[in-house]
Amino acid sequence: MTVVPIGPAFAVQDIPFSHRGSWFGISPVIAENIVADDLHLVSHRNGMHAILRFIVLPGATVAATPALLSWHHDDGRIDLVFDDQDTIRVRGHRLGLDIVAAAGTLTPFSGTYLYQDPVDGSHVFTSYETGRRYRVTVLTGDLEAVDGQQTLGTTRRGLTLPPDGEWELAIEEFGTARRPYRSRATFDELHRRAQTTFTAFADAVAPWRSPATPAAELAAYVLWSATVDPAGFVTRPAVLMSKHWMDKVWSWDHCFNALALAAGEPDLARHQFQLPFDHQDDSGALPDSITHAEVLHNFVKPPIHGWAWQRLRHLGLPVTRQDLTQTYERLAAWTRFWLDFRRAPGHALPHYQHGNDSGWDNATTFDGDRVIESADLAAFLILQLRCLAELATELGDDAAPWTAIADEIRAAMLDQLWNGERFEARGVLSGARQPSTSLLDLMPIVLGDELPAPITAALARGIELHLTAYGPATEPVTSADYAADGYWRGPIWAPSTILIEDGLRRAGHSGLADEISERFRALCERSGFAENFDAETGAGLRDRAYTWTASSYLILAAAHERRRSLSG
Known part of the structure; x- marks a missing residue:
């Protein structure tokens, strides 16, 4: 896996990783003056809400440029790009990832529910706070574990990607329903497209x-x-x-x-x-x-x-x-x-x-x-x-x-x-x-x-x-x-x-x-x-x-x- 980041590097503690048009970003900042240990998918619909928590091995380093966010640990890496304003693609090479609901408790009025969609086999997190769904579709590889599916109360709700081999997935934010995710471009093509889109904006302004x-x-x-x-x-x-x-x-x-x-x-x-x-x-x-x-x-x-x-x-x-x-x-x-x-x-x-x-x-x-x-x-x-x-x-x-x-x-x-x-x-x-x-x-x-x-x-x-x-x-x-x-x-x-x-x-x-x-x-x-x-x-x-x-x-x-x- 070879990825060449382009553009100015920045710390996601200071500047969220996001994309023009999107209502969410990837950041450890989950509330005013609160910086978490892990990166989160943070939505700005109906307020600021941390929806998903991305857990990587302790000691992993994070690097960000306008079109690419990466975690590195020894010879393993995870890369994340935006597919469009409401979809991200994530792929891993010899490094595992847990995607967990940021809210630990699900009540009738708050929290995030996890279920498997019987139509396409994807796993969907439904957020009470944003009123949106966050669908995870595995494109290559297999999930190692699924926790807290269809459960209520206080528990871990999340998906685990394996630490060995390679895997890739898509995460989409949408309303009530959407056709099953189909890949329209490779990860590298998405990376180049995002870089081209941003560079055109920078060239203009x-x-x-x-x-x-x-x-x-x-x-x-x-x-x-x-x-x-x-x-x-x-x-x-x-x-x-x-x-x-x-x-x-x-x-x-x-x-x-x-x-x-x-x-x-x-x-x-x-x-x-x-x-x-x-x-x-x-x-x-x-x-x-x-x-x-x-x-x-x-x-x-x-x-x-x-x-x-x-x-x-x-x-x-x-x-x-x-x-x-x-x-x-x-x-x-x-x-x-x-x-x-x-x-x-x-x-x-x-x-x-x-x-x-x-x-x-x-x-x-x-x-x-x-x-x-x-x-x-x-x-x-x-x-x-x-x-x-x-x-x-x-x-x-x-x-x-x-x-x-x-x-x-x-x-x-x-x-x-x-x-x-x-x-x-x-x-x-x-x-x-x-x-x-x-x-x-x-x-x-x-x-x-x-x-x-x-x-x-x-x-x-x-x-x-x-x-x-x-x-x-x-x-x-x-x-x-x-x-x-x-x-x-x-x-x-x-x-x-x-x-x-x-x-x-x-x-x-x-x-x-x-x-x-x-x-x-x-x-x-x-x-x-x-x-x-x-x-x-x-x-x-x-x-x-x-x-x-x-x-x-x-x-x-x-x-x-x-x-x-x-x-x-």
Whole structure:
């Protein structure tokens, strides 16, 4: 058995092994911050659920590349590839494998049932949690043992493949019924096909990649492997934020994935941008998050969508008049939500009801009042209003009302929230100013040259105080409120980095923008694509396979390569 893995190697503890379109992956991560000893088939239907456990001899090593996952022990090996988005093929050479239900107990309301299908002789695990079946069809070789078939209660339910000789099998995920599995290609052909499919995606989204951008191909894999087909409440092909436990689409995260995909995968990019708008409610609000089984409206996310749409257009996203009309209508409704339902009577400025609405859940800006008028929100809404004015002009509508509201909010932001050196949030009910040292208060730099030059200069000086060797910390490391793993109270995050870098560049502070881009790209090349990073050590924190981080690397690297090519 000769297999030549191709592509970047990665640790499945950090990044699940999966395939574009699939709702499951292979990973030892079976719940938030829980890493098992063995790899599992982990599904993201109806939540995150470990369905099957793969047990190999102790001491076996695991290796993964985009198209192939392998276990090695002495001269034995097991290889696993995806046949398609819901089927994997597994083959063994002188190494045994146990495939066991991850749930040890079967009750009327939970667990996984194992039975043999009398139609084709396959063995089927039926999961209560996902409502799906996982059929194991042996293609070559024989099972050595079957345990717990048709049994209830607490017991081992599983199949054993022998440690000697060679064997091969297929595992399919499906609903109620499916025709018996028939092999359409050899294992090696499937491996080559998966590699070709992934390489084509990487060539599309990162055609500029080179040894100077060593993380680009792995970043592309993170996006490709986290993409799922439409199912449940996910109305379009969607890039989940992760195929670990952060397996949702949040209503600002998706914008960064759209930007990374725009040049090479425009249709997928368009789907990413529009997905949350498919669940826009009657008030115009976008949901907080979307998963296979739920749409949550408990919070919202900041209105960065006008900024994102303008960036998508700048990147050359092809659009039809229907695209423009739909986007205009959806952005207008989303903007009116903030104007009609998030402005107190007599107030020009919109407000957040909670830190979660800002995306910066626990930032120190919210340590006093949590219902606040903040300059970052005003800045995002101004950009969105400017975007609506441009769309209105393009579509032959009246742009003046959007421009007038943008000017009103801008004037109020400068008059009411600027203290001469930085912006300060204000409690809506108390009227009290809320000084903080959070990077959030410097986010109005996203307005770029729309702000007066002295203000952008002051914001740039403030951002420099947050800058570590790895990028802009969300709380200065010298702050009494700094926490190394404090979520938005210290760690470096991708979205804030992207927004700041873009705003600085449009404000004319290209040197600082270049420095931030370079440091963040180096951080990803060193520490991968974690949800966030320790600002002092650069270590990846929380979910280690986060797509908006991978997208941010691709966005910054692509822009850097464009600037470098233009400079000669």
